[in-house]
Amino acid sequence: MTTQTTTPEAFGDTTPARAGLIGIPENAARALATGGAILTIISTFLAWTWTADFPGDLTVYGYPGGLQVLVLIGGLLTTLFSLASYSVKGFGWLVPAGADGAIKFAALATFATAWYTVIAISVNLGGVVNLEPGGYVVAVASLATLLGALALPFEHPEPDPIDPDDTSWEHTKHKLGHQWQTVKAAFATGTARPAPALPSYAEILIIVAVLALALAVFTYGIGTEYDELFIGFLITAGLGFAALNKSGLVAQASQITARHQNITICGAFVAAALFPFTQTDDQYATLGVYILIFATVALGLNIVVGLAGLLDLGYVAFLGVGAYAAAMVSGSPSSPFDVHFPFWAAALVGCAASLVFGVLIGAPTLRLRGDYLAIVTLGFGEIFRITANNLDGTSGPDITNGSNGISSIPNLDILGFDFGAVHNILGVDIGRFANYFFLMLIITAIVVLVFRRSGDSRIGRAWVAIREDETAALAMGINGFRVKLIAFAVGASLAGLAGTVQAHVTYTVTPEQYLFAGAIPPNSAFLLAAVVLGGMGTIGGPLIGASLLFLIPNKLQFLGDYQLFAFGLALILLMRFRPEGMIPNRRRQLEFHEEAEAPTVLTKAGA
Known part of the structure; x- marks a missing residue:
């Protein structure tokens, strides 16, 4: 007896994905993005300039400092999302809404921060001659990562309108395929129905981790010691948040915090009290x-x-x-x-x-x-x-x-x-x-x-x-x-x-x-x-x-x-x-994303 696998294609989602911005095969593009991200991580442990006139300890081999830390974070995000796109065991939870969009934003964050740093070093110190080998490596590696990410396919286009009077099997497949696209859109916009609840202690630990991350990001941002570091922080934080949102992690975290509002609010005030x-x-x-x-x-x-x-x-x-x-x-x-x-x-x-x-x-x-x-x-x-x-x-x-x-x-x-x-x-x-x-x-x-x-x-x-x-x-x-x-x-x-x-x-x-x-x-x-x-x-x-x-x-x-x-x-x-x-x-989110299916229960006004 054979078991038929239920896939999106089985429900009529047979529209081929559109190509990326660059004509590279998908497998090669994914490998290029992954390899470039790994090489970018390695480059942050190399010296990017020979003089300490540029702030941030970028002259040291063996550990990252200053803007290198931000590039390292971007490279790690890109690598993790890339591994999740390969369905590597243990990484699937990172991309509940799909990996390709998250890879694009993470790669863009890595590229933008790396090239901003390289350009700032060249402008402040008087030319690219002030770059050490690590500076050239990170420039090439982050560019390769971005090119690989841009070559990944875009999301599937919307299916053709459904004829309500058609009762054929093809119509049924087409209708189910349309519903599949609706679910995907709901995840992409953060309006998907609540995911299956984890044990309460696990969800509380996730809330604690999210608040600890928020405190760390805020403390780092407010404590940036020089202007170049703050601009790099804005680039990495903004595009990194976009990558997390594309992956669906932000939507899942929002669902968990909505189920434990009192704990989330109390935890947020405790985290804020720790700031001083x-x-x-x-x-x-x-x-x-x-x-x-x-x-x-x-x-x-x-x-x-x-x-x-x-x-x-x-x-x-x-x-x-x-x-x-x-x-x-x-x-x-x-x-x-x-x-x-x-x-x-x-x-x-x-x-x-x-x-x-x-x-x-x-x-x-x-x-x-x-x-x-x-x-x-x-x-x-x-x-x-x-x-x-x-x-x-x-x-x-x-x-x-x-x-x-x-x-x-x-x-x-x-x-x-x-x-x-x-x-x-x-x-x-x-x-x-x-x-x-x-x-x-x-x-x-x-x-x-x-x-x-x-x-x-x-x-x-x-x-x-x-x-x-x-x-x-x-x-x-x-x-x-x-x-x-x-x-x-x-x-x-x-x-x-x-x-x-x-x-x-x-x-x-x-x-x-x-x-x-x-x-x-x-x-x-x-x-x-x-x-x-x-x-x-x-x-x-x-x-x-x-x-x-x-x-x-x-x-x-x-x-x-x-x-x-x-x-x-x-x-x-x-x-x-x-x-x-x-x-x-949630009401305003539905106003701006009409393609997403409305949830069964709207949150309260203060949610």
């Missing part, structure tokens, strides 16, 4: 606390924009209201009020002030929709800044000290813990900014809790209904004005809470800190970009988007006038190839 212990001084903890402030405000804006669908272009003003209110009652000699509230009271004052302003601005304007509402909120942001600038005792009452702002804001002292002093925790010296990092982490946890609980509540479902179709929501009995006003008030109060910490971290609050747009966040334009870039309506999306939008401009300051140009170009590319955001809400 990875630093030897306050240099990068400074960026860490500012990133948390920016991310927390972006998460508050996500309630207004991501859940309720209200386009707010003046949201940074609520951050300023909270910061000014807290600064005035925190004992600053520049404050018009001779009071010194404890932090919990100052935080309540900042939240309350922002909430009141949110209601005052929202009550007369939230009956507007779309572009009209955006223009009104943009005007509010500018009015706040100009008003704070004029309340200097000359143009108006002396409340905000005008353009000089409220300065000399004292450090916090909570239950005897001085946030301005260095403390030794577990044998590690934790400085001022690390202290505020931990405080801001607690506030971020509070904001995440509010976002998640409100998103899962009845009012959260009303927000989503308003966002999707306000007219239909009103017809179903939802009080649109009241629901939108609540969203505005909650979002404003969360921004004010973050502003209370910002006032103490920066020592000084001035009107120029709260612009609509500028080179350095936080400002309204960057906050909105963080929400859209990270993923509207999700928890992790704005946090990751804000981290990238704050970190990258700070690291690209060496570009000078071209800083915003390069940054804007990166945003355009990301929105072109991942318009739903880095961590998309």
Whole structure:
């Protein structure tokens, strides 16, 4: 008795694969990509230049350093995906959605980082004569890897339309083949049905590994010591993430974290709390606390924009209201009020002030929709800044000290813990900014809790209904004005809470800190970009988007006038190839990938 093997071809998926960009046979192309990746790995253990004038210890034989480490990572990814494409035992789990697309992106990451390094050495040192043999080897090997990857076949084209009246066996095969293509598209876009669940302990270990990897990548990126290394990091991290996404690993990790949301959120905060212990001084903890402030405000804006669908272009003003209110009652000699509230009271004052302003601005304007509402909120942001600038005792009452702002804001002292002093925790010296990092982490946890609980509540479902179709929501009995006003008030109060910490971290609050747009966040334009870039309506999306939008401009300051140009170009590319955001809400993902089959159960608003 013979057993018939069930294959895609048996179901009508008989359309031949299109050739790659280069006319090399598939087997030869796969061998070229694999061999080139292995040779690239070997080249990272050779010297790439003879002089230490180029940073990164690229003159040493025997171990990689600097940019060589990034090329090594790209080569390892390419090699692993290539082995998986050969169906080598033990590597199949790496490519649940197919290997060829992942090989292409991994090879591109390796090639781009290697050639960027070779070109940077040649330009900085005055020619290719400054390259050692390892530099030539990595250039040739990475080019061969990319050529082999580009020669691999593309995905199968979509099958021809199906005639619904045809009941023949050929029609049945064609229909099953179409369903096979749909499944492939679902895996490619991350919307496939959940994979069979592993044992709980195994999935928890996977979550721990993912969070540890995220902490390692963030720590490495924020700690890059020179400009060339950070650019290489961006190239490798961006294209490496694309390779992992193409392989289907990102989709599988998302499914696992969705099944263990509470564990994932708690683990993420534990990983973030470990960040200061990875630093030897306050240099990068400074960026860490500012990133948390920016991310927390972006998460508050996500309630207004991501859940309720209200386009707010003046949201940074609520951050300023909270910061000014807290600064005035925190004992600053520049404050018009001779009071010194404890932090919990100052935080309540900042939240309350922002909430009141949110209601005052929202009550007369939230009956507007779309572009009209955006223009009104943009005007509010500018009015706040100009008003704070004029309340200097000359143009108006002396409340905000005008353009000089409220300065000399004292450090916090909570239950005897001085946030301005260095403390030794577990044998590690934790400085001022690390202290505020931990405080801001607690506030971020509070904001995440509010976002998640409100998103899962009845009012959260009303927000989503308003966002999707306000007219239909009103017809179903939802009080649109009241629901939108609540969203505005909650979002404003969360921004004010973050502003209370910002006032103490920066020592000084001035009107120029709260612009609509500028080179350095936080400002309204960057906050909105963080929400859209990270993923509207999700928890992790704005946090990751804000981290990238704050970190990258700070690291690209060496570009000078071209800083915003390069940054804007990166945003355009990301929105072109991942318009739903880095961590998309399932509904938005389906909007941008209509070819994917809808899952049986949509995730919650905060998933």
